[in-house]
Amino acid sequence: MTRSVYVTGIDRGDGRQVVELGIMELLTRQTGRVGVYRPLLHDGPDRLFELLKARYRLDQDPSTAFGMEYQEASAILAEKGTDELVSQLVDRYHRAARAYEVMLVLGTDYAATSLPDELALNARLANELGAVVIPVVGGTRQTAESVRAETRNAYRAYESLGCEVVAMVVNRVAAEDRETIAERLAARLPVPCYVLPDDKSLAAPTVAQITRELGGEVLLGDEAGLARDALDFVFGGAHLPNFLNALTPGCLVVTPGDRSDLVVGALAAHTSGTPPIAGVLLTLNERPAPHILTMAARLAPGTPVVSVAGNSFPTAAELFSLQSRLNSATPRKLETALGLFERHVATGELRDLLSVARSERVTPMMFEHELLEQARSERRRVVLPEGTEERVLRAADVVLRRGVCDLTLLGDTQAVRKKAADLGVDISGAEIVDPAVSPLRERFAEYYAKARAHKGMTVELANDVVTDVNYFGTLMVQEGLADGMVSGSVHSTAATIRPAFEIIKTRPDAAIVSSVFFMCLADKVLVYGDCAVNPDPDAEQLADIAVQSAATAAAFGVEPRIAMLSYSTGTSGSGADVDKVRKATEIVRARHPELLIEGPIQYDAAVDADVAATKLPDSEVAGRATVLIFPDLNTGNNTYKAVQRSAGAVAVGPVLQGLRKPVNDLSRGALVQDIVTTVAITAIQAQAQSRPQAR
Structure with a gap:
């Protein structure tokens, strides 16, 4: 049966996307077959699903990721009742879940849904899906005591409705309250509670988003500049010296377009790094003279200068209402969100609580x-x-x-x-x-x-x-x-x-410095050595490369089964090249009898069980090799590139081995x-x- 994890909340504004992203990260570490299901969806594309699909390379058909739109759900609820609504949503979940080992279920968002008692609906769905539940509580602009009370109440609410609550998450609390809240909840709750501080940059809109929302025109700037977060807004009106003192790191300068002195001053401050700004937003539909824009472009290349039609006051009102949301167009925010989750959540503990067997x-x-x-x-x-x-x-x-x-x-x-x-x-x-x-x-x-x-x-x-x-x-x-x-x-x-x-x-136990590539295929990781350093190793060096590569593989979680590659398998061939590989294999066996090694062996016999059954039926390595040692650099370098390009493998490396540090x-x-x-x-x-x- 497919395992499912249901992430839900108790109200809007809890920043739950950070938690959903973090849990998806945990699940995809354990298995490559994770699906997503959102029972209820607002009209329009689901940005979070698009993000998860792109980031985690999901092969899921978007049509299977959603139950129905809120409008349809309201109609079913009014005409046929809760049982019928839940029945349809559960049926659609199971149709999607058949193809996956684990499903991440994204609960309702409490945002203008017109559904009565959403908490109870989420609890009912989680129970019907057999899902473990992780409720998220938002702590924005709340006191430490109110956050603690709300979290305890949320736990009791879901637990009383029969849910298997495995952990609680409190998100967006004031940084100075985080430790106190975490300590007190740990003593009051029977399940782990992870407390995440608010991170201003996650809610900060990018300059591109501001431009889009305000209907602005980009006068200067490149894609990287437009991707900057506007962490603060500084409104220009003062004389230049006072204005410069007001600048803060990552701020968006908002000034009438006829204040060329402030535009140039802000960009000069950015260039000197005192402080770096997000960009400049010009109001009143005024623009600096062409020679000022030319100077600005040279002064701070890439830094955006955007013009909007409105005056400063209504522009300010719109700016303060904007909040960013995680999506595939904001990759830095994704890394910030994951970093925040991983710093404040005991990921090993949570992974065990989710009980997802490693694939x-x-x-x-x-x-x-x-x-x-x-x-x-x-x-x-x-x-x-x-x-x-x-x-x-x-x-x-x-x-x-x-x-x-x-x-x-x-x-x-x-x-x-x-x-x-x-x-x-x-x-x-x-x-x-x-x-x-x-x-x-x-x-x-x-x-x-x-x-x-x-x-x-x-x-x-x-x-x-x-x-x-x-x-x-x-x-x-x-x-x-x-x-x-x-x-x-x-x-x-x-x-x-x-x-x-x-x-x-080199280390005392290494004869030479060599390298490996981790070749990440669709369903396994192979270790190739040496494909980058030694042009034509002799038998002693080849043996050393094999031993080092086996140790590197083991250090990174790949069980070493060594194949010493040649154009001949077993005793079927002869010649100097084959003899070198045969001698290297014998050296490894003599010095490291604990290692599983086969050689000389051809590539197909090393990795294909059917070929191995014919050529080396009694070998512990043939057909199951994980560490493949090439006889020379010419063969190794060309092979790794051929596999990388032809099989779509991800090649990680070269990783040097044999150095003391x-x-x-x-x-x-x-x-x-x-x-x-x-x-x-x-x-x-x-x-x-x-x-x-x-x-």
Whole structure:
């Protein structure tokens, strides 16, 4: 029977989307077959379903995700009663649920529905669906005592109606009250209660939303600028010095269009980062002269300047009534919401309460979720040398919002902050270090000169070398000021890993540095090695790559079954290339008898059970291999790219292995999500290497 989780509320304005998104995140970590059902829908598209479908790659037909519109429900209720309404909604749920292991059910929203006693209707539906229930209580503008009372009453209401309430969530409480509310509810409720503070940025409209709602015209600005959140509104009317003192980070400046001095002043403040603003909204349908707009475009490229027809007072009234909602067009808000949920909800405890059995299938998204959760479990610091690169800054924003790890960004401090402000990303939680002026420069130069003295390195020369961001970042890792490094989005592989070879060097138990790719197929994860570093390893090196790759696989939850690949399977072929693979297999078996390994073996026999049954029927690995070791770089690199492109696999890597401390290289075509994933992997490697058995 399909397991279902029913998220409901007691009134509108509880910010329940944050909880629904967080629970969807938990469910998709356990199984790749999650469906969504909203019993009652307002007229128009369901933005949350569209968001969930896009983000979690749901294959669900939208027509199966909804019961009926509220208007139809009201008519059925009036004509035939509650039993008939519930019966139809339950029937439609079961038609959808057949295709899924778990269903996330989104309760009614209490927003102008004209339905009597919505709480009782939600409870009845949850019971009829056999769903566990998570009620959400909103705490906006309430005292701590009223929030506690309302939460207890909500629990009693759903429990008295026969619901299996597994947890309560209180959302949008004042940050200063969060701990007190959580402590007192923990003593008063028989189920866990998770308390989330209000986050101003989640309700803040974006500049694009403001432009759309007010019918504005974009005079300047790009897509990134329009995506910025308007965290505050500052209305321009004062003289410039007083006006500049009133600016706040992330504010939208609202001023009559004929105040060119305020427009230029606000954009200059943004450029200097004191403070970065969301944009400028011009009222009265007035526009600055063309030469002022030209100056503005050069002063703060990408920062939006928008013109609206109304005067300042009615514009202000409209602005203060706007609130953002989570949707696929606001990706930063999604990461903020998930970060908020994961910081304040005991996700492991809640996952167990939901009793969702983990699927044997491992989808790419499940694997990526697992990486983020594992990285978050023991916080580490990762240094990103390419601190002014757009993709790196966007990835840093995601990492910080999700609480994956701590970050250090390298680069000119002002340049990094300005670039982040122009992109509208929040890196306030990261440390920024400029190698050229850092007090660490002298210390690192002395260390590097001593380490490379045998190569003729002097302190004077080293003083220049260590200002290179990759050398500086590597030295931070070596000296324990960071736990790992990720670079390569704009640097070559050689520029990224050469400092690691010189400074960090290989572990005592590793003969060479090698790499693996995690190949995320539709239903499983395979580990490919080595596809990025060693051109033509000999038998000893190939054996070392196999052992390291097995250890890496195990560290990331992939049970290692090693296939040593060749163009021949078993004893059917001969020649130098096959003999190398055969010898490497024998070395691994002799040194690590605990490892499951087969070789030489062809790729099809390694992964296809039917082929394996013919070629190697008694093998514990054939047909079930998870770690595939290629005989040389030419074969490995081409194979991983062929599988990636032809099978639609997600290739995560290369992940370097064998170094004393983790340094990882990015593809220069890496996407933002690739960088986020590689940062998480690096943090996990640092966790593993900090444990005694990893030394």
